[in-house]
Amino acid sequence: MFNEYDVIVVGAGHAGCEAAAAAANLGSKVLLVTMNMGTIAQMSCNPAMGGVAKGQIVREIDAMGGYSGIVTDKTTIQFRMLNRSKGPAMWSPRAQNDRLRFHEEWRIMLENTPNVDFFQDMVSSLLIKGNTVYGVKTAIGIEIKAKSVVLTNGTFLNGLIHIGEKRFGGGRMAEKGATGLTEQLVELGFESGRMKTGTPPRIDGRSINYAVMEEQQGDEDRGRFSYSNVELPKDQRSCYITYTNEEVHGILKEGFDRSPMFTGRIKGLGPRYCPSIEDKINRFAERTRHQIFVEPEGWNTVEIYVNGFSTSLPEDIQYKALTKIPGFENAKMFRPGYAIEYDFFPPTQLNLTLETKRISNLFFAGQINGTTGYEEAASQGFIAGINAHQKVNDLHEVILKRSEAYIGVLIDDLVTKGTEEPYRMFTSRAEHRLLLRQDNADIRLTPYAHQLGLISDERLEIVQNKVKNSDDIVSFMRNKSVEPGEINSLLQEKETSPIQQNTKVFNLLSRPQIDIADLVNNYAPLKEFVNGFDKETIEQAEIKVKYDSYFEKELDMVSKLQRMDNQEINPEFNYDQLVSLSKESREKLKKIKPRTLGQASRISGVSPADVSVLMVHISK
Structure with a gap:
């Protein structure tokens, strides 16, 4: 029934999809095994991609030829660049997505990727000989051979769902959990643990009063995730903000004695940086309100995601408390929130390639490694898929350094330090974050991916032109001087010191009060020079000028640390x-x-x- 595959990927979440695509695009024959073909790349929680540090990860995946950025752009219903008021190292793209279209686009892209086959079944065990994996066995007893296997099981390994005092097996609501693999891996000597995550209730948007909420629109000058020329949806949908209050908190506390988190029924540790609403109330008792983001789940659905109200309290308490939040007085619930416990394997049992130390040719990626978030999972799957291909073809392994990518920081943190709680990426985890910006992910990583064979010559040429053109703009500003009479009125308007003599454009742009748009609009030679260059190239030049001295110090630090890494x-x-x-x-x-x-x-x-x-x- 099946010939031998180069790579079998178990699980079709964000990690599994990127793993399958990466290995297949490198030339491996791939089988993607999933328990449900209808939930490929399912957005189990918030239908959104990106955010602080996470947005940088998605851009890095795209810069190396992954699919997450393309799918995100095609299915975006709202785009925002977060932290624009801060320095460029903190700028983070975030998109609200159409949940159904996101799954659909991922499936279309995978089905149109040569070398990817699909099979729907649960993988119950691995085929092991000595200390090497050579395939998988499914629940219906089919054995499928492969040279390597990538496990991306998400929350499905012995998944247990909690709603108040009720609990039942499942990897997601209405989907059964996966059994057998944990037990086999433990028998093989692997250490396992339990983690917990949660999700909020879903609400009928027709029953919500948006008039009493704060509207949150997308960016007028919207950006994108993918460096390829993906056509973006023409319109955007608004999100909304409302707040809990002391009455809401009081109602929620009524259910604490039935909370699986407080009564000890949940053994797994949840994400500290994305706590449930009951955990927020308990930990931050002094706060009288918490922010709630009201986010649509797509273009053609009324379903609403209540971001900030993740909970596993009894459904009657959930509903009663919800109706006391402004705008939710007449809310109709589609489904209650719930918590889910699942097995994970401490990632210190992995090499930096994400191959396990104990079993050769076996790779782990995603929540099985103790992470949380679509973006963290996708990046691990991408690297695991690459390295699975490289390993079975006796090619060099791919390990991104901490100074090269957030993906490198993520994997190094996991493998070197491990994690005792669901790991989430933050900009603060990257010591070289000034170099690892969302705007230069293509410059950092596309040449490397081109050498691997994941990026076309055309895409590499675009990046090379971007570098050359931005350098040309910087060179122009270093060599061109402005006379006081040409620019002092702008400087006074911007409340910065006027110049007394001819001054290089470069030095003027170095001032924090001045941006490149100011100079383009007020200095004709610069306007003429940059005419025809795209927005990203001009922005790149501006960042190079403003942070020139900081980059030198950062690169010097990287060089010193690199000696130890060498x-x-x-x-x-x-x-x-x-x-x-x-x-x-x-x-x-x-x-x-x-x-x-x-x-x-x-x-x-x-x-x-x-x-x-x-x-x-x-x-x-």
Whole structure:
């Protein structure tokens, strides 16, 4: 029935879809196995992509030839660039999406990707010989052979859904959980744990009074996620903001004695940065209200996502409290919120390629590694799919550095430090975030992806032209001077010091009060020079000018840290011979088996003194 595949991907969520597409586009013959073909790339929680740091990840995936950015752009119902009031390192694109169209577009793209086959069934076990995986076995007893396997099981491994005192098995509402794999992996020596996530109730938008809420429109000058020329929807839909109040909090507290979170029925640890409404009330008792984002789920549906009201309280308490929120007085509930517990495997059991240390050719990606979020999952799937292909074809492994991509930060954090709670990406996790901006993801990563074979010559040429053109604009501003009479009226209007003599355009743009649009509109030679350049190229030039000195310092820091990351450690290095290492460091180093001295220095519990000892021995 089946020939042998190069890569089998188990699970068709965001991680699985990117894994299948990446491996197939590199030339592998791929089988994507899912329990339900109707839920490929399902947006189980909020129908939105991007956000702080997450938006950078989606742009990085796109810059390397992944599909998430393209699908997001095609199905966007609202786009906003977050943190525009801050520096460019903090700018983060976010899109509200049409849930049904997002799934549909992903399926269309996968079905139009050569080398991708599909099969609907549950994978109940892996086929293992020695310490190498060679395929999977499904619930109906079919064995399918493969050279590598990527597990992207999401919340389905022994998934357990909680609503108040009710609990039942499931990987998502109305979908059964997956059994068998956890038990087999534990028997093989893997360590497993439990995590928890949640989702809010869904509401009939026809029953909501938007007039009492704050309207939140999309950006007028809207952006995009994909660097390719995807046609964007012409219109946008508004979201709305309302707030809870003390009456709402009082009603919710009535259900605390039936809350699975407070009564101990939920054993898994939930995401600290995306708490349930009951957790917010409990942890921030001094606050009299919490923000609620009222977000549409698509163009042609009345279903509304109540962002900020994630809960696993009894459904009667949920509904009673909801009706006390301004605008929800007559709300009709489509379905209650719920919490879900599921199995994960601490990611310190992985190499930086996302291949497991214990079983060769077996890769983990997504929530199975303890992460939360579509974007985090998609990026792991993308890298796992690439490395699965590379491994079975005896090609070099692909590991992005922390200084190259948020994806590199994410995977290094997981593999090196592990996680005890659902891991979510933030800009603060990236020490080089000034270099890892959403605007330059193509410049950072597209040449690398082109070498792999994931990016066409045409797309590489576009990036090369962007770099050349932005450099030309910067060079023009370095060499062109402005006379006081040409520019002082603008400087006074912007409340910055007028100039007394001819001054380089570069120096004027370096002032925080002045942006490049000001100079283009008030200095004709610059306006003439940039005419014909696209918005992103001009923006790139402006960022280069304004942050020139900061970039130099950042690159110098990267260079210094890179020296440690270039000092490789033999995977078979005997740490027990280093008696001067602390006992904790020795155990951590033996468990993680860091690839480089830099990675060793980032392991929690390994002190700078221990790193110095290790450095001396590696040098010898």
